[in-house]
Amino acid sequence: MHLLSLGVVFGLAASALTAAVPHSHIVHEKRDATVAKKWVKREKLPADTRLPMRVGLKQRNLHRGHDLLMDVSHPESPNYSKHWNSEEVVEMFAPEQSTVDTVRTWLIDSGIDASRITHSDNKGWLAFDATTEEAETLLLTEYHLYGHVDGHMTPACESYHVPKYIQEHLDYITPGIRLLAPNKRRSKRTFRAKNGFAPLLSKAMSGVLAQTSIDDLSICDQLITPACIRALYGIPEVPEYPNNQPRSDNSLGIFEDGDYYAQEDLDLFFTNQTRGIPAGTHPVPAFIDGAQAPVPVWEAGGESSLDFELAIPLLYPQTVTLYQTDDLYNTFSKYPPGLFNNFLDAIDGSYCTYSAFGETGNDRMPQLAPSSRRVKQLIFSEPLSIQPTPIPLVFKASYSVVFTNQQRQCNEFMKLGLQGHSFIYASGDLGVSGGGPNENPIDGCLGPYGSIFTPGWPVNCPYITVVGATKIYPNHTVYDPESAVVDPLFDPWSIPYSSGGGFSNIYPRPSYQRDAVQNYFGRHDPGYKYYRGNDSFGANGGRYNRLGRGYPDVAANGDNIANFIGGYFTKNGGTSASTPIFASIINRINEQRLNAGKKVLGFLNPALYNNPGMLNDITNGSNPGCGTEGFRAVGGWDPVTGLGTPNYPKMVKYFMGLP
Structure with missing residues (x-):
């Protein structure tokens, strides 16, 4: 599935400006400028470039996911290894039907024909293809081509807007603010002869x-x-x-x-x-x-x-x-x-x-x-x-x-x-x-x-x-x-x-891993200042999050x-x-x-x-x-x-x- 034709991307960019944002809309996502330090914003995407739009719908019961997984994974649980089938998983976490209907209606009312909208098998996504002009009109934004220092290209916007009544039903929309560059874990060295x-x-x-x-x-x-x-x-x-x-x-x-x-x-x-x-x-x-x-x-x-x-x-x-x-x-x-x-x-x-x-x-x-x-x-x-x-x-x-x-x-x-x-x-x-x-x-x-x-x-x-x-x-x-x-x-x-x-x-x-990590901190001082939770990121010169999931x-x-x-x-x-x-x-x-x-x-x-x-x-x-x-x-x-x-x-x- 060709998601973007770069030949089209390098064409002359349209000069249309993003429409003024009405009071009925709100910024759903905006990129932090610090995450784009290795990206260069390039030309605006032509209006007829086609984009594969995906709308991530809010799912139900995700707050229960951890406990449900522990129930079938912890060796002391009476339900150990009693795994679910895919239909049971879909049913547990599928978005509310009202969420699906509300977002679909918004898309149709915004000019996306119903026949173009598909619903994923896991019920979590609505997908459709759209021209850049359609996507910009829908999200009140502008799409540009961004280039990474490693040569990777991706279309993205700096922020996008949705109606206020829609926001509670969405996780995020792509292509959107994300600058996706693959980072393959390369071997540390290879000798050839x-x-x-x-x-x-x-x-x-x-x-x-x-x-x-x-x-x-x-x-x-x-x-x-x-x-x-x-x-x-x-x-x-x-x-x-x-x-x-x-x-x-x-x-x-x-x-x-x-x-x-x-x-x-x-x-x-x-x-x-x-x-x-x-x-x-x-x-x-x-x-x-x-x-x-x-x-x-x-x-x-x-x-x-x-x-x-x-x-x-x-x-x-x-x-x-x-x-x-x-x-x-x-x-x-x-x-x-x-x-x-x-x-x-x-x-x-x-x-x-x-x-x-x-x-x-x-x-x-x-x-x-x-x-x-x-x-x-x-x-x-x-x-x-x-x-x-x-x-x-x-x-x-x-x-x-x-x-x-x-x-x-x-x-x-x-x-x-x-x-x-x-x-x-x-x-x-x-x-x-x-x-x-x-x-x-x-x-x-x-x-x-x-x-x-x-x-x-x-x-x-x-x-x-x-x-x-x-x-x-x-x-x-x-x-x-x-x-x-x-x-x-x-x-x-x-x-x-x-x-x-x-x-x-x-x-x-x-x-x-609660006991294992607590034992680590109780018996071994890493020797660095730390912060407690992402809300206090870097506070007091901290180098790591003392409360976070530890790995490996x-x-x-x-x-x-x-x-x-x-x-x-x-x-x-x-x-x-x-x-x-x-x-x-x-x-x-x-x-x-x-x-x-x-x-x-x-x-x-x-x-x-x-x-x-x-x-x-x-x-x-x-x-x-x-x-x-x-x-x-x-x-x-x-x-x-x-x-x-x-x-x-x-x-x-x-x-x-x-x-």
């Missing part, structure tokens, strides 16, 4: 690698292989299945956007680093908006290669399902890029049923994400599609986006948790500074002096499981305790890297990972590596629970915090950023490595003992 080895590896190390078997654990402090991961966390090499066959309804879901794998890389990795995984093994495609993969080896991306080269060896012969959003052309040429909006659209079905620009559903390729109507049958599911495909119960992602509709998306993760899905995300690679990898330290931090720690998104949402990164320090072994990742900038091609962590400015501390929740190894990208051997790293490791473990445990006649784990955090002894506590390292050392890893939960790294045998014993 011909002939199989990276140039920065010593000749001695290259010789060792050339003569080392895939089971050798002596080099794990220099290169993390699948054998190292299994040894670190006690993971059996071959999962046990009844009749030696994995289930067909349990697949690990991995989200990718703007980054694509090459089959040649996977085959090189399977041949050189694993046994028993045949060449040609690949993820199951579940493409959204015309995405295409694999790609030629020279177009391969590090994120996808890293994900599949970590997950498949830990799961095989279980499958991995690829939720690829968009193809290469559209990822960089249209608004908005896939990111979580397209993914969540596919989950609730509104994407597939929304028509605009002469297209309905997917663009070009007749492949979509699976139907949410099948959620109750799956171990992680999702939306109405042309070709319904089961969605895995466990889902991993390592991407982020900075925007102001975080609460709306966070509530969607809550709803999916109610349906039994486990969403697992990377905590980020810049410690407490939270900005993109191309930003300087001040730009990555908050406040006028760049001194306030920056919580990431979506990792500050309390309804997902966030994974930080650890490493084996030099001259240590897989049998020694790991440490938090701290890798400073050391060459022109590297990215300074430390495990993301901190405290949310939006979400208060959830009940499931857990950790796993994310440094010096063996990897093939673009046909070359590399070492790679990032919390993007830690996340598929943890997600694969959860998927294997789900397989065992299903085979035992039990339900899948769903939202993990209440159980993890209820029994932290099944994780390896990490007590060394920190996550520097914003000109500080950041937080330190200490005994118990900490905002660097969370509760710790997985201990697979203990996790299996605990989770298999739950109903």
Whole structure:
């Protein structure tokens, strides 16, 4: 679905002025100028440019969402693992019919023909396409093209107005004030070299690698292989299945956007680093908006290669399902890029049923994400599609986006948790500074002096499981305790890297982590001034919100990972590596629970915090950023490595003992 034609955008802008705002209208949203420091306001959009308008309706019962999710997720609840189906979730949170009718009538009375307005399957959105002239008349605003420093383009306005009687029925409208630039969590460094080895590896190390078997654990402090991961966390090499066959309804879901794998890389990795995984093994495609993969080896991306080269060896012969959003052309040429909006659209079905620009559903390729109507049958599911495909119960992602509709998306993760899905995300690679990898330290931090720690998104949402990164320090072994990742900038091609962590400015501390975080503050003084709640943001020189949701929740190894990208051997790293490791473990445990006649784990955090002894506590390292050392890893939960790294045998014993 082409959401914006840039060829039209670059045409001559119309010179019409926004009409005077009548007393019957009120500003619904206005952008804070400080959030647009990396954007340049460009030409006004031509009047005939067509925009995909989406109206977010106020939903019912969201205040009950947390308690409802805890009821099916806390191991001491009598309703543990009794997950809801999608119809039950829609019914609980759907907007009041009066809200739908009032907003629809306003749109029709404002000149939007009723036949152009569609209602999403989850009942939370009204969608229609409109010209810029129609949108400006409707919202009493002006749309301009905005350019980001990374080259990304998006249409937006500085503010918009709605009738006063309408305001109580709306969350927000897009395109609106949001400047959406994707911020993919990039690996902290990648070394490439011909002939199989990276140039920065010593000749001695290259010789060792050339003569080392895939089971050798002596080099794990220099290169993390699948054998190292299994040894670190006690993971059996071959999962046990009844009749030696994995289930067909349990697949690990991995989200990718703007980054694509090459089959040649996977085959090189399977041949050189694993046994028993045949060449040609690949993820199951579940493409959204015309995405295409694999790609030629020279177009391969590090994120996808890293994900599949970590997950498949830990799961095989279980499958991995690829939720690829968009193809290469559209990822960089249209608004908005896939990111979580397209993914969540596919989950609730509104994407597939929304028509605009002469297209309905997917663009070009007749492949979509699976139907949410099948959620109750799956171990992680999702939306109405042309070709319904089961969605895995466990889902991993390592991407982020900075925007102001975080609460709306966070509530969607809550709803999916109610349906039994486990969403697992990377905590980020810049410690407490939270900005993109191309930003300087001040730009990555908050406040006028760049001194306030920056919580990431979506990792500050309390309804997902966030994974930080650890490493084996030099001259240590897989049998020694790991440490938090701290890798400073050391060459022109590297990215300074430390495990993301901190405290949310939006979400208060959830009940499931109350005792763990209180214990952290009671026993360990981080050494920084703090503020209490976003209403007192930065007060008295505070660097972080003492009352916010803490993250990460857990950790796993994310440094010096063996990897093939673009046909070359590399070492790679990032919390993007830690996340598929943890997600694969959860998927294997789900397989065992299903085979035992039990339900899948769903939202993990209440159980993890209820029994932290099944994780390896990490007590060394920190996550520097914003000109500080950041937080330190200490005994118990900490905002660097969370509760710790997985201990697979203990996790299996605990989770298999739950109903």
